[in-house]
Amino acid sequence: MNASRIRAITVTASLASALLVAGCSSSGSGDSGESTTQAAPMAESDLEGAYQQVIEDVLPSVVQIDASDSLGSGVVYDDKGHVVTNAHVVGKEQTFKVTTATGEQALTAKLVASYPEQDLAVIKLDNPPSGLKAAKFGDSTKAEVGQIVLAMGSPLGLSSSVTQGIVSATGRTVSEPRTEGAPGATIANMLQTSAAINPGNSGGALVNLDGQVIGIPTLAATDPQMGDSAAPGIGFAIPSSMVKTIADQIIKDGRVTDSGRAALGITGRTVLGDNYRPAGVAIVDAQKDGGAAKAGLEDGDIITKLGNSDITTITSLSEALAGEKPGDKTQVTYVRDGSEKTAEVTLGEM
Structure with missing residues (x-):
C-alpha cells in the first residue's frame, strides 16, 4: 500500500487550553429569547450551504498524486493541465499518476520543475481531459485570523476529503525537517490553520468561503511530549501569493528565475561551542560574488548574529534570512580567530 506524505515540524512550546463560549444579548423578555432561538438554525x-457550495466549486480542482511509493495532493492551476503541489510530494520522481475528484481512471503527468527551497513543484498532465477545471487562487495577504477555511486533499489516501477550521495565525516562518532527499526548506509568511491536515493532504488546497485557494497545506506540527504524534489543530499552508509567484515562473521558464528570497551567498554548517551546544554557523564556502564575500567574510568565519537575530544553527540563519529581501543591507556579527567582528552585508538572492 502506498504511503502518504506530509511534512511535520516539532512544537516545543507548551500549549495553553482555552474555552470559548458564545452567547447573545437580549432585553431579558421571554419573546426576545424565543426569537433568538428561532434564528439560530437559519444561520447554521x-x-x-456556504460550505457545500465551496466544496462543489473547488473540490473538482483538487487531485490525488501518486508518486511511485507515496501519495499526495495537488491543485489544478490552469486549463492546460498544470498542477501545483509540494516539492516533497513529487520527491525525485519525474512521472506521476493523477486521479481527479471524479475518481475516473488515473491520468499520467510529468514533472515541469521542482523548487525544494520553497517546497513547491509543478507537474503537467500529458492529456488534459476536456472540462478540466482550474482552481481560483485568492490573495493570501488578505487572510485574517478567525477566517473560516476548508482543507481539501487526500489524507491517508482518502481522496476528495474535506476538513474545516479557521486561520489561526498569519506570517509564520516555519522550517521543515531535513530528510533524505529533502533539504528542509525554511518558508516565511505561512498561514497557520486549525483545519485538520494529515499525511496525504500535502499539496492540496486551503480554501476560503469565497471559493478561493489561499494556501497549499504543507506541514503538520508534532509534539515531542506526545511521542512526536500530531499536535491537533496546528497545520501550516504556503500562502497563495508565493504559490502563484513560483508556479508562474516554472510554467513560463521551466524554472524559478526570481525567488524573492534573500541570501548571504555562503555554504555553511552548524558548529558547537565549548558546552557542546549549537553556537553559530561556520562558513564553509563564501561564494566569490556573494554578499558575504563582498563584505569581507571568509571561509572559516563563524556567523553568530544577523541583524537583531542570534544565529546558532543553519536553521536559525535560514529563518532570519526569510524575513529579509534581496538588496537589503544588514549587519552580520561573526567570529574570526577568536575575535568578534561585524560587517554590513548587502544581501543577494537565493
Missing part, C-alpha cells in the same frame, strides 16, 4: 443552515 446558511453556513452549511
Whole structure:
C-alpha cells in the first residue's frame, strides 16, 4: 500500500487550553429569547450551504498524486493541465499518476520543475481531459485570523476529503525537517490553520468561503511530549501569493528565475561551542560574488548574529534570512580567530 506524505515540524512550546463560549444579548423578555432561538438554525443552515457550495466549486480542482511509493495532493492551476503541489510530494520522481475528484481512471503527468527551497513543484498532465477545471487562487495577504477555511486533499489516501477550521495565525516562518532527499526548506509568511491536515493532504488546497485557494497545506506540527504524534489543530499552508509567484515562473521558464528570497551567498554548517551546544554557523564556502564575500567574510568565519537575530544553527540563519529581501543591507556579527567582528552585508538572492 502506498504511503502518504506530509511534512511535520516539532512544537516545543507548551500549549495553553482555552474555552470559548458564545452567547447573545437580549432585553431579558421571554419573546426576545424565543426569537433568538428561532434564528439560530437559519444561520447554521446558511453556513452549511456556504460550505457545500465551496466544496462543489473547488473540490473538482483538487487531485490525488501518486508518486511511485507515496501519495499526495495537488491543485489544478490552469486549463492546460498544470498542477501545483509540494516539492516533497513529487520527491525525485519525474512521472506521476493523477486521479481527479471524479475518481475516473488515473491520468499520467510529468514533472515541469521542482523548487525544494520553497517546497513547491509543478507537474503537467500529458492529456488534459476536456472540462478540466482550474482552481481560483485568492490573495493570501488578505487572510485574517478567525477566517473560516476548508482543507481539501487526500489524507491517508482518502481522496476528495474535506476538513474545516479557521486561520489561526498569519506570517509564520516555519522550517521543515531535513530528510533524505529533502533539504528542509525554511518558508516565511505561512498561514497557520486549525483545519485538520494529515499525511496525504500535502499539496492540496486551503480554501476560503469565497471559493478561493489561499494556501497549499504543507506541514503538520508534532509534539515531542506526545511521542512526536500530531499536535491537533496546528497545520501550516504556503500562502497563495508565493504559490502563484513560483508556479508562474516554472510554467513560463521551466524554472524559478526570481525567488524573492534573500541570501548571504555562503555554504555553511552548524558548529558547537565549548558546552557542546549549537553556537553559530561556520562558513564553509563564501561564494566569490556573494554578499558575504563582498563584505569581507571568509571561509572559516563563524556567523553568530544577523541583524537583531542570534544565529546558532543553519536553521536559525535560514529563518532570519526569510524575513529579509534581496538588496537589503544588514549587519552580520561573526567570529574570526577568536575575535568578534561585524560587517554590513548587502544581501543577494537565493
